[in-house]
Amino acid sequence: MIVATNQLETVDAMTSYAKRWEIETLFACLKGRGFNLEDTHLTHLDRVSKLVAVNALAFCWAYHVGIYKDKNKPLKRKLKANARPQASLFALGLDVLIEGLRLVFFNNDKTVLRQLVSFLTPKPMKIRWG
Template identity: 40%
Template structure:
């Protein structure tokens, strides 16, 4: 049996077709979309994880731990930057860049020019602290 679940979004519709529980289909889809976004950041839109060609589980696990920290750092910097200078909105109504990309670009600029941006690097590390 196949179920179709939908909802109206502004002037459009979101339809999800599932052979699983229709009651949770929209929530499941939202989680799946978040996971796809995460993998996109880890792969082609950011860290290029797949280019490492790692095969040993222990090394993959360690690298994923570091990438998770880096991803969180980029998001925090992106959120801060967005609060200072909003990301422009394109004609289709979505941001020109994700919060991750906004922070990633800022951190990349700092790290690639570390000799000139030492103070900014020290400032950026404060986003890693929980206090």
């Protein structure tokens, strides 16, 4: 990868690009990989900013759950042509959250809800379902 910059002495170009890429990934997920933010057709700035904030938190929640799932119960993920896994950590986490929330809403399982909410803390509980 080649990254061009005119501030070579004051900025680590690769670190800056890595941060930018994380933001691009967030917006890609918000736009089309589960959240479909553009489908809301909101135009009021205050409503859009609140929705983006809530979606960013949900993204972080799903990503954190995906990291946990991959670390503790790794799945064999197929690789695409570019050698990246077919399912991202975000997608893995979102699937777990959806499955867990179904258990919460349809089976009224409060234990699963506590486990899901624990992923918003530094020390999440072990998943005992799924």
